[in-house]
Amino acid sequence: MNSSRFVLYLYDKNQIDNPTIMKIKEIAKLLDGRILGCQDNFEMEFHKAFSSDLMSDVLKVSFDDTLLITGLCNNQTMRTADMADVSVVIIGRDKRADEEMLELAEDSGITIIESPYSLFKISGILFSVGIMPLY
Amino acid sequence: MHYSFDIERGNFTDAGHASASVKRTLKQLNVEPASIKRIVVALYEAEINAVAHAYGGKIDVEIDPEKIVMIVADEGPGIPNVDLAMTEGWSTASPKVREMGFGAGMGLPNIKKNTDELKIDTKIGVGTTLTMTVYLNA
Numbered sequence: 001m002n003s004s005r006f007v008l009y010l011y012d013k014n015q016i017d018n019p020t021i022m023k024i025k026e027i028a029k030l031l032d033g034r035i036l037g038c039q040d041n042f043e044m045e046f047h048k049a050f051s052s053d054l055m056s057d058v059l060k061v062s063f064d065d066t067l068l069i070t071g072l073c074n075n076q077t078m079r080t081a082d083m084a085d086v087s088v089v090i091i092g093r094d095k096r097a098d099e100e101m102l103e104l105a106e107d108s109g110i111t112i113i114e115s116p117y118s119l120f121k122i123s124g125i126l127f128s129v130g131i132m133p134l135y
Numbered sequence: 136m137h138y139s140f141d142i143e144r145g146n147f148t149d150a151g152h153a154s155a156s157v158k159r160t161l162k163q164l165n166v167e168p169a170s171i172k173r174i175v176v177a178l179y180e181a182e183i184n185a186v187a188h189a190y191g192g193k194i195d196v197e198i199d200p201e202k203i204v205m206i207v208a209d210e211g212p213g214i215p216n217v218d219l220a221m222t223e224g225w226s227t228a229s230p231k232v233r234e235m236g237f238g239a240g241m242g243l244p245n246i247k248k249n250t251d252e253l254k255i256d257t258k259i260g261v262g263t264t265l266t267m268t269v270y271l272n273a
């Protein structure tokens with residue numbers, strides 16, 4: 001496998017100078033997703049994403065213009081997102097946020113996108129359109 | 136200003152309510168967003184640990200213009216080896232705790248990183264008290 005292709009892609013200068021910028025509705029469309037929770041973030045622009053099921057991992061990084069992709073679907077997903085200043089949580093693997101999660105999301109200004117796809121597919125799709133990793 | 140919260144034994148659903156409440160208060164006080172994040176990440180990790188590894192406890196938060204002091208005191212097994220517990224990646228989290236998204240062994244290192252002062256008092260079979268200080272407008 002030619003892994004240098006990926007390295008070239010990641011550090012493509014043009015990509016860094018002109019990052020792909022996406023809004024919630026475009027992202028949801030790409031991921032065949034359902035938009036729930038806070039409805040006030042539609043004008044926000046995202047150009048990075050971070051994917052993890054480990055909440056302490058999420059709490060370690062900074063989420064400016066960054067999407068959180070996770071397969072973890074419980075109250076602590078919302079609490080962690082709140083503490084980490086995450087505005088959009090993409091929940092993969094066809095999981096459904098329950099009432100309590102939706103309430104927490106609304107209270108803390110978080111938009112949820114539920115997607116039927118695996119985390120690998122979600123990450124792959126967003127990566128392929130130019131959404132950047134954090135590291 | 137002083138705030139107190141209870142951490143209920145075994146209640147994973149509610150864990151984080153204290154941190155969320157402190158976050159709201161700090162926002163109202165116009166504390167810098169970067170400081171707010173450090174404070175609430177540390178408090179949240181401590182709150183989760185008190186539920187995940189102990190039998191609940193109590194949180195006391197004191198906010199002054201120059202600093203915030205957060206004391207999280209739990210009743211629990213205590214930490215036999217604090218140096219080991221502070222090591223990134225070291226965890227004794229149960230399968231149930233892992234299912235909730237915790238157990239990376241990153242909580243205490245995260246707390247250390249996000250606070251200006253951290254004191255851990257722990258007694259085997261009694262419990263653990265974390266005293267965390269963050270200076271504001273630093």
Ligand SMILES: Nc1ncnc2c1ncn2[C@@H]1O[C@H](COP(=O)(O)OP(=O)(O)OP(=O)(O)O)[C@@H](O)[C@H]1O
Pocket residue numbers: 056180184185187188189209211212213214220221225226227228236237238239240241242243244263
């Ligand atoms: N309040 C506590 N009472 C008893 N043991 C604790 C307590 N807090 C931490 N520990 C012990 O220290 C270990 C490391 O804690 P730390 O918070 O760093 O990681 P974790 O809780 O296992 O995983 P993470 O925080 O990444 O989800 C724990 O697995 C546990 O053995």
Ligand SMILES: [Mg+2]
Pocket residue numbers: 180183184237238241242243
């Ligand atoms: Mg922990």
